[in-house]
Amino acid sequence: MAWADSFLRTLKENDVRLVTYVPDNVLTPLIDGAAADNYFMSIGTTREDEAIGTLAGAYMGGLRGVAMMQTSGFALIANALASLVVPYQIPAIIAVSERGTLGEFNIGQVTVARTMRPTLDAIAVEHHTLSDEATMPFIVDKSIKQAFTTQSPVVFIFSPLLTGGNPAAAAKLR
Amino acid sequence: MPAPTIDAPAVKVLNRADLTKRLVTKLARDEAVVAGIGNTNFDLYAAGHRPQNFYMLGSMGLACPIAFGVALAQPERGVIALEGDGSILMALGCLATIGMVKPRNLTIVIMDNGIYQITGRQKAATASSADIVAIARGAGIANSHWVRDEKHFEELVSRRFDDGGPVLLAAKIDDKPGIAQTVRDPPLIRNRFMRGLGTGRASALDA
Ligand SMILES: Cc1ncc(C[n+]2csc(CCOP(=O)(O)OP(=O)(O)O)c2C)c(N)n1
Numbered sequence: 001m002a003w004a005d006s007f008l009r010t011l012k013e014n015d016v017r018l019v020t021y022v023p024d025n026v027l028t029p030l031i032d033g034a035a036a037d038n039y040f041m042s043i044g045t046t047r048e049d050e051a052i053g054t055l056a057g058a059y060m061g062g063l064r065g066v067a068m069m070q071t072s073g074f075a076l077i078a079n080a081l082a083s084l085v086v087p088y089q090i091p092a093i094i095a096v097s098e099r100g101t102l103g104e105f106n107i108g109q110v111t112v113a114r115t116m117r118p119t120l121d122a123i124a125v126e127h128h129t130l131s132d133e134a135t136m137p138f139i140v141d142k143s144i145k146q147a148f149t150t151q152s153p154v155v156f157i158f159s160p161l162l163t164g165g166n167p168a169a170a171a172k173l174r
Numbered sequence: 175m176p177a178p179t180i181d182a183p184a185v186k187v188l189n190r191a192d193l194t195k196r197l198v199t200k201l202a203r204d205e206a207v208v209a210g211i212g213n214t215n216f217d218l219y220a221a222g223h224r225p226q227n228f229y230m231l232g233s234m235g236l237a238c239p240i241a242f243g244v245a246l247a248q249p250e251r252g253v254i255a256l257e258g259d260g261s262i263l264m265a266l267g268c269l270a271t272i273g274m275v276k277p278r279n280l281t282i283v284i285m286d287n288g289i290y291q292i293t294g295r296q297k298a299a300t301a302s303s304a305d306i307v308a309i310a311r312g313a314g315i316a317n318s319h320w321v322r323d324e325k326h327f328e329e330l331v332s333r334r335f336d337d338g339g340p341v342l343l344a345a346k347i348d349d350k351p352g353i354a355q356t357v358r359d360p361p362l363i364r365n366r367f368m369r370g371l372g373t374g375r376a377s378a379l380d381a
Contacts, residue, residue, distance in 0.1 A: 018246065041246065043275060045239070046267025053236035053268075057208065057243025060228070060364065061251075062373035065243075083232025084240075087360040151361075 003133055003162050004029035007095070008037065010140045011066060014148075016093060017041055018058045018065030020051035022073050026097040026163045030068060048073035052080040056090045064148070066093040071100050071113045074155075081153065082123050089151040093144055095158065098129070102160040105172040116157070126154045131161035186323040188345045190285045191217045191353045193327055194256065197283065198222065200331045205252040206244050206371060210237035212292040214256040214285055216352025225370030229356045229363050235265030238282055242272055245280040245339075248371065252279050252335025259286040259300040259344075266309060272340050273314020279336045282310075284344040291349060310342040318342040 007030060011017075019034040019042040021027070034040040041063075045051040051067040058065045069077075074096050085092045100106075100113025120127045128143055130136050140156060147154040160166075194217040201207070201224070208228045209215035214237065215229040228244075230237055241255035262269070262284055272280065288301030300306060310318035321327045321343055330343055357363070368374035 018243075043246075043271065045271050047265070049233070049236065050239045050265065050268045050271065053233065053239030054243040054246070054271075056236075057240035057245075058247040059243070060240075060368050060373065061206075061244040061247025061371055063243075063247035080233050080236060084230070084236060087232070088364040089361050090364070 001029040003130070003136060003158075004033050006133065006137055007140060008033050010137055010144065012039055013141065014064070014144045016064045016066050016144065018055065018063050019043065019068065020045050020054045020065060021068035022046070022048050022051060024068070024070035024073070024097045025166050025168065026099070026158065027068050027070070027095070030095065048076045049080040052077050052085060052092060052094075055092050056084055056088070059090055059092070064093075066095055068095045070097045071116055072109060074116050075112045078119050081125060085153050086123055086125065090153065091147040091151055092153040093147060094153065094155045096155060097158045097163065098160060099166065099169075103165050103170055103173055105169050120155060126152060127157060128154070129157045129159050131159040133162065136162065184322070185320050185346050188321065188324065188327070188347050189350060190214070190287075190347045191220055191350070192324070193283075193285070193345055193347070194218055195221045196324065196328055197254070197331050198224070200328075203252060203334070203336065204370070205254055205335045206241070206248070207254045207256065208237050208241040208244065210234070210255070210257040210261045212258060213352035214258055215356050216354050218256055219356040220352065220354035225366060227370070228367045231356070231358060231360060235261050237261065238265065238268045238272065241282070242268065242277060242280060244371070245277040249277075249279055250336060251371070252281070254335060255280070255282045257282065257284055259284055259288065259306060260290040260298045262306065263298060263300065263304065266313070269310050269313035269315060273310075276314070276340055278339045280339045281335055282340070282342040284342065285347050286344050287347045287349050289349060291351060295349065306344040307342065310344075315340050315342045318344070321345040
């Protein structure tokens with residue numbers, strides 16, 4: 001997948017080596033791509049807040065990282081963001097695959113997805129929705145650099161417009 | 175009510191501040207210490223600030239993941255997580271991750287008072303039925319032990335922390351609150367911790 005290769009390449013260009021994640025179907029090319037590449041240290045965690053905590057510790061130890069999750073996983077990290085990442089000024093890089101919109105079949109995913117951007121806006125965390133392969137390298141590269149330079153987190157939301165969404169979900173739509 | 179299933183026949187009830195002091199005294203190689211929300215960080219702070227201390231002021235349950243992250247980033251440095259029983263019960267999954275990755279430079283100390291002391295002394299499952307050492311072993315941290323008494327604790331922490339892990343030590347402790355209040359300044363805590371780990375930004379402001 002070109003978007004996944006592009007994202008991993010930009011991570012490398014910015015010395016982001018640690019990948020913590022909870023699996024998601026749409027993110028499979030990112031997660032598998034990182035696992036297959038010796039450059040990355042790839043660690044599956046049991047919860048998304050654990051992925052964020054691990055990232056925070058690694059950053060303070062001098063290792064840059066990214067946490068990958070789906071929208072419902074994002075809903076588990078509000079406290080880790082608001083009481084660790086934001087107050088301690090940790091430049092966490094967070095990749096969220098956007099479920100719950102543009103062809104979702106599961107009402108639970110739809111509802112939880114609606115909490116994501118309001119949560120990020122409420123705690124003033126920078127976020128960018130990636131929907132286009134052409135602009136993605138610029139957005140990701142500049143935002144990662146901005147995050148580390150300004151000691152601030154950034155969230156990349158991978159839109160179905162970019163990823164094509166979950167094929168299994170698409171098959172369930174009528 | 176079933177008796178606690180702890181494997182040590184007679185574990186003495188110890189004290190958090192005392193154990194924390196004993197631990198800190200043993201640190202000879204600038205080990206990083208990450209202390210959880212509430213009493214564990216209060217007693218670490220009370221034991222005397224060290225540049226390699228990190229104090230959590232929120233994010234309940236994340237002391238072990240944060241320490242794990244430091245351990246991954248600095249494999250040559252010993253890293254210790256101090257966490258309460260209520261806090262680790264909230265985040266048991268991280269023990270499975272640590273049991274899987276097996277960072278040899280990570281040690282976890284669980285202060286088990288059987289209660290959520292700081293929020294009003296409500297009972298935790300550890301008071302009756304949940305055995306943290308059994309849980310940790312089941313999660314893949316084979317080197318997990320109940321602390322029998324002060325002398326046993328001193329033996330268990332008289333070692334190099336940069337190797338031999340992951341290790342989990344759990345101590346049954348009394349119901350005393352922490353004995354100091356950590357300075358409530360997260361950016362300062364983070365900045366000083368990073369300088370202590372040699373990862374802080376160097377600038378003229380350090381003078
Ligand atoms: C997510 C979350 N839930 C609840 C709380 C409230 N809270 C703060 S400390 C704490 C108890 C911690 O218990 P334990 O780890 O056993 O430490 P102790 O107070 O016994 O020293 C609770 C419930 C919180 N800060 N965050």
